[in-house]
Amino acid sequence: MHFSASEEVLPIVVIGHVDHGKSTLIGRLLFDTGSVPEGKAEELARAAAAEGVPFEHAFLLDSLLEEQAQNVTIDTTEIRFRTERRRYAIIDAPGHKEFLKNMLSGAARAQAAVLVVDAREGVREQTRRHAMLLPILGIRHILAAVNKMDLVDYSEDRYREISDSLTALFAELGLPEPTSLPLSAREGENIVQPSARMPWFGGGALLEALDSVPSPSRLDALPLRFAVQDVYRRGADRLVAGRLETGTLRVGEELLFWPGRKRARLRSFAEWPPESTPREASAGRSTALILEEEIFVERGMIASSLDHGPIEAREFPAKMFWLGPDPLRLGETYELRLMTQSVGARVTEVDRVIDAETLSVQDSCKPGVEANEIAEVLVRTQRPLAFDNASEIAQTGRFILAKDGRILGGGIVLGARYPRASLPPVHQSSPLFWTEGEIDRNERARALGHRGAILWFTGLSGAGKSTLAIQLEAQLFRRGIWAYVLDGDNLRHGLSSDLGFSAQDRRENIRRAAEAARVLADAGLVAIVALISPFRADRRKAREIAEAAGIPFREIFVHAPLEVCRARDPKALYARAERGEIPEFTGVDSPYEVPENAELELPTHQLSPAECLERLTKLAQAAIALPNRPSLREDPAANI
Amino acid sequence: MSNLSKLESQSIFLLREAYRTFQRVGMPWSMGKDSNVLLWLAQKAFCGRIPFPVLHIDTTYEFPEMIEFRAWAQQHYGLQLIVKINEEAIARGVGYATHDPVTVTHELKTVALQQALAEYQWDALITGIRRDEDPTRAKERYFSPRSSEGEWNYKNQPPEFWNQFALPPKGAGGHVRVQPLLDWTEYDIWLYIRREKIPIPPLYFAREGKRFRSIGCQPITHPVPSAASTVDEIIAELYATRTPERAGRAQDHHERNAMQKLRAKGFL
DSSP, X not given: OTTOTTOOEEEEEEEESTTSSHHHHHHHHHHHTTOSOTTHHHHHHHHHHHTTOOOOGGGGTOOSHHHHHHTOOOSOEEEEEEOSSOEEEEEEOOOSGXXXXXXXXXXXXXXXXXXXXXXXXXXXXXXXXXXXXXXXXXXXXXXXXXEOGGGGTTOHHHHHHHHHHHHHHHHHXXXXXXXXXXXXXXXXXXXXXXXXXXXXXOSOXXXXXXXXXXOOOOGGGSOOEEEEXXXXXXXXXXXXXXXXXXXEEETTOEEEEETXXXXXXXXXXXXXXXXXOOSEEETTOEEEEEESSOOOOOTTOEEEOSSSOOEEEEEEEEEEEEOOSSOEETTOOEEEEETTEEEEEEEEEEEEEEOTTTOOEEOTTOSEEOTTOEEEEEEEEEEEEEEOOTTTOGGGSEEEEEETTEEEEEEEEOSOOOOOSSSOOOOOSSOOOOXXXXXXXXXXXXXXXXXXXXXXXXXXXXXXXXXXHHHHHHHHHHTTOOEEEEEHHHHHHTTTTTOOSSHHHHHHHHHHHHHHHHHHHHTTOEEEEEOOOOOHHHHHHHHHHHHHTTOOEEEEEEEOOHHHHHHHOTTSHHHHHHTTSSTTOBTTTBOOOOOSSOSEEEETTTSOHHHHHXXXXXXXXXXXXXXXXXXXXXXXXXXX | OOHHHHHHHHHHHHHHHHHHHOSSEEEEOOSSHHHHHHXXXXXXXXXXXXXXXXXXXXXXOOOHHHHHHHHHHHHHHTOOEEEEOXXXXXXXXXXXXXXXXXXXXXXXXXXXXXXXXXXXXXXXXXXXXXXXXXXXXGGOOSEEEEOTTOOOOTTSOOOOBTTBOOOOOTTOOSEEEEOTTTTOOHHHHHHHHHHHTOOOXXXXXXXXXXXXXXXXXXXXXXXXXXXXXXXXXXXXXXXXXXXXXXXXXXXXGSSTTHHHHHHHTTOO
């Protein structure tokens, strides 16, 4: 059993403020578990004696000359040891603020963390910063080690004080409560065995706590994501090389390739040696696909199953950290990389910048993000990007920003909206391109003083949609808000003049209205659509078109009892329908599905036109207001 | 997924990223166990045909068994093999008879590598180094830029996370070391050799109570006491040992931090 190839290796990072004893802790752990190579400790002791310095356990970790001379960890390192339960890769990460990039490079490989806190100093700036970074790195399991207990006389009170402040810090950051334990790395207390000097602590030694960290959860249970790295030619075959990041994939299964949603069936895997080629592959496997259909696939695409696709959009909210020597500047173009996708991107809004020293939120209208800061931002890409919320699928929910090949920051997607339809329309095989203008939506919004939005009026003929739409348009326009009404009847004179009133044609009419409204809203206008749009599914479709484009969509149910509408009959349509001149007329011989989730309901038989208008104006203004947008912290997904 | 399969997949991922990212790629190959695992993984990454040359830096102090293995593997895998010798240093008389191991290693390995880099204009070198070999190697990145002099700026390495790697700015010169085996340990290497039945030179197996655990130049590489004559026995031996892998290699022990000094100057 000892020689099993499947033996688990758990990567654990040791982090914390500078000089709180991270390297010493790992050195001690190695030493006390007998994991130091033969002769190594003696060699280091001799070297230390030669230089007239006392031997430190940290020397086992800090291997660079400069590190030993200064007793400082400059770059991350990794060492291995094993317990009865499993193998560990322990990653020592530097605590100095200026080595944050090195700390992240080490910590991003880890699945759990030991946060080391000096019992004398308690929680310090890097303690807070590192704790804040853990959820962005996707680390869920955290042990808090209160170190240097020997220097506080193994005081239970002091330990409680610090573990309480850690609990409070974690609560404030929305993290689960950490498992705390007191220890002394220098003296070897409570590392391998429970310490006789701290009999008051009943929680077990560090080694036991490590062994209690659960194994990472399985990625093959998540929706399928296959990241395309490259396409190779082998004779007549094109091999789509890449890795299954999550999910499982079987020969014969149909795949969608994002962005673009091209569809193809998996004919076979291609691996070497040929006899190792599987019929089924699961998360984590690097492989290559041979597809049934000759579709154009390239590096950067992400394949999914037909259901559970990723989000395809050009804008998303994110939480990110910045490492660049120059601040992250709003509106500046960077290279965004997410899996194997690479695309030009800008941060168009900085919502919150969190100060690691105080945990306070700084001025939310800052022009950028400084090195070592953590911020909530809005990211906009030049081409459509396929991704997931990090809370759903971490692998496709994290990205970096780079310039000239240099990685400057990284972050995770939080609170982006998935389209609710089971499957968006599939683009056929012809390659489609998206042309990006120079002016983006945010720049337009700033120039106009407001954002674009779609206000979708639905209701029976005669309920008052057109009347209210026209009044609202005038009202907004006079307040300096660019608004335009897309009226159902008007659309049918032009854009939809080829359509009749069958269910299918009505659906297409609504799709066209929604797309036209999307274009107007993208240009910065408030698009007011007044359409009976009797079916929920069609209205949901319109909402998805808007939301997929990142445009606010508000549904307004304008209603009055059928008798009232009939009595109003402003276009004499009810009269004609009853004479049988208009087949399938809503409310007469075709149903109207009442909205379930309308943002606003206007019973026009009960409210005065002035009251309706006031409510509409209020709704519109809220939808188009420039940020500050509400904090991501209010989104439950924000604290994964 | 088993730990070995995870390691294998990550290595294949890195090999494919390197091939896609760089114009001209070369892969040093010493015929040692790690090197042969790397070769095997490259066969896997590119579905049976390695699309770039492999480079053997011949110090002229190779074990004959290694040269024999080289010939066999070149044929067997259909490799594009380049053999590089620092002829200039040999002509100057650089050798173990007259020079210390650090100097010889620098001249016959590092300088030879620099000569090959200049000759073939590689912008990426795929190496077989592992973090557990040496504390300095433990500090490495998957994509590690080297200056035009081949030097490693270990004090200011670029950040790297989530399989996103730093690339050198255009026109900067130098090359990038891509290191697909970084996460592997010696123990993993042997488990994988067993699982995949990867051919390796016979020097690794015990004969007359001794075997080589790590193989370098003949004059400065010493066998360690061992009775392990099969892969299974080697795995069992490694599970129990606390002796470091490179204990039999003199160049590392010549002076304190010899490895850091060698590597800073461009040693693999």
